[in-house]
Amino acid sequence: MSDRRVPVRAGLFDADGDGTVTLLGSRCRACGRASFPRAEVCPYCGSADLEPVRLSPTGTLWGWTTVHAAPPGYEGPVPFGFGVVELPEGVRVITRLETVDVPDLAFGMPMRAELAPLSENEDGDTVVTYTFAPA
Amino acid sequence: MSDAVHIAGVGIHPFGRFPDRTVTDLGVAAVRAALDDAGDPRFDAAFCGTAYAGVAAGHKVLSALARTGMPIVNVEAGCASGAAALRLGAEAIAAGQHDTVLVYGIEKMPKGIIRSTFFEPWREEAGLAATPAYFALRAQRLQREAGVTDEQLARVVVKNRRHGVHNPDAMFRKETTVEEVLGSRIVCEPLRLFMLCSPNEGAAAVVLRRGASGDSAPVRLVGVALRSHLPGSVLGEATPLSGVDDRDIPPPTTLAARDAYAAAGVEAADVDVVECQDTDAARELLSYEELGLCEPGEQGALLDGGATTLGGQQPVNPSGGLLSKGEPLGASALGQVVELTRQLRGTAGARQVDGARVALAHTVGRGANASVTILTR
Numbered sequence: 001m002s003d004r005r006v007p008v009r010a011g012l013f014d015a016d017g018d019g020t021v022t023l024l025g026s027r028c029r030a031c032g033r034a035s036f037p038r039a040e041v042c043p044y045c046g047s048a049d050l051e052p053v054r055l056s057p058t059g060t061l062w063g064w065t066t067v068h069a070a071p072p073g074y075e076g077p078v079p080f081g082f083g084v085v086e087l088p089e090g091v092r093v094i095t096r097l098e099t100v101d102v103p104d105l106a107f108g109m110p111m112r113a114e115l116a117p118l119s120e121n122e123d124g125d126t127v128v129t130y131t132f133a134p135a
Numbered sequence: 136m137s138d139a140v141h142i143a144g145v146g147i148h149p150f151g152r153f154p155d156r157t158v159t160d161l162g163v164a165a166v167r168a169a170l171d172d173a174g175d176p177r178f179d180a181a182f183c184g185t186a187y188a189g190v191a192a193g194h195k196v197l198s199a200l201a202r203t204g205m206p207i208v209n210v211e212a213g214c215a216s217g218a219a220a221l222r223l224g225a226e227a228i229a230a231g232q233h234d235t236v237l238v239y240g241i242e243k244m245p246k247g248i249i250r251s252t253f254f255e256p257w258r259e260e261a262g263l264a265a266t267p268a269y270f271a272l273r274a275q276r277l278q279r280e281a282g283v284t285d286e287q288l289a290r291v292v293v294k295n296r297r298h299g300v301h302n303p304d305a306m307f308r309k310e311t312t313v314e315e316v317l318g319s320r321i322v323c324e325p326l327r328l329f330m331l332c333s334p335n336e337g338a339a340a341v342v343l344r345r346g347a348s349g350d351s352a353p354v355r356l357v358g359v360a361l362r363s364h365l366p367g368s369v370l371g372e373a374t375p376l377s378g379v380d381d382r383d384i385p386p387p388t389t390l391a392a393r394d395a396y397a398a399a400g401v402e403a404a405d406v407d408v409v410e411c412q413d414t415d416a417a418r419e420l421l422s423y424e425e426l427g428l429c430e431p432g433e434q435g436a437l438l439d440g441g442a443t444t445l446g447g448q449q450p451v452n453p454s455g456g457l458l459s460k461g462e463p464l465g466a467s468a469l470g471q472v473v474e475l476t477r478q479l480r481g482t483a484g485a486r487q488v489d490g491a492r493v494a495l496a497h498t499v500g501r502g503a504n505a506s507v508t509i510l511t512r
Contacts, residue, residue: 065326066321071259071268092380118260118261
């Protein structure tokens, strides 16, 4: 087993050496809206005039629940948190949450992006995805 | 289209679990019943709604009935598949292309959370294809923005299950209580098992015909609208990975309702009976506002006042809804049309809405797709 971490999908996020996790998005030069994940065409106005942006690693909690049974195609641990975090760029992101205890969370709570391990691949690398935890 | 198309016949195979019957068998039963009800087995074209039945599924049903040769089109639009087929059939008649069209919907769903090719594999692997979690987040936002309580979510289930007791085509025909609903296991807070409909199996069929029938007061199809989503809502049925502030972006149900009301020349207040998409208890309450049955924030009060219960001003889901019937995707919209045709004919028995003259059917789901169908008599 290696210590290597590989993203569940390339190009969704990156992680700095200091542990900062950054979601990779786009900003549309035509309508001004930011989006996630990175795209070639703005999902809101259809313009192809997009610039890549690094979204803020912190945001606020907009909605949350807990998934108690593994959904189709998922082999990681259950239960796990699931919710929406609103980033300062105006993007509401669907995300895992590191907190599964619903009463511990509150609307508008500050949240920070982290990495969550999902599984081990055939090379022994740890497959990771982005997640958010209370900041 | 308004007065050109009427419902000549309807048929249904009960919704439930039928391990010994193929999806073709289910379709054959519904189509035979609808053709019998129409009193004339002839039709010029066929449209079949299904999401999971596979290649040429509608052709297999009509092959088994020795009724082929006409154009047969299979239609997929998620939870609105049957309504999309209905729209194609109605428009073919309105356009002068055909005089009689058979529309049917068939489905045999796997148990549990619906697996869908809709999601990219990485999203399943990351746990982000958890469909009920999206429903739960919508329910939580409804609670926050409209003050809906857990008890009110439970009362939607109690209402629909009470209605369903009288529907021989429903899967669950037993009443439940607020305590039992709130005591059922958590799926995703705030939604509990009894608050979610069960994906299941079934079929429904409708024969559409041009012009007046022999019936002096035929059931007319006066509006059948189908819309997809506008981008924006992070919790919309399009289930994107992200969204933006969507306060000024109308959801697809609202878009479809506007189209259907305009085509039918009626308003929400004119509607006597509604069948709406109650995939989960919160989805029914969201639909109240999106269909114009109440103002924003008034969903809980509308429910509590009894307006949407049988005997009330605008009963919603007298069939028991999907919470009682279960949801066979391709068949569910046409199952609503079968129910509402019976309501308008006055043959709905113990679940009859007295004097119903204007009826509305609604679906919304993956895609996103939303349909609103209006029938009158």
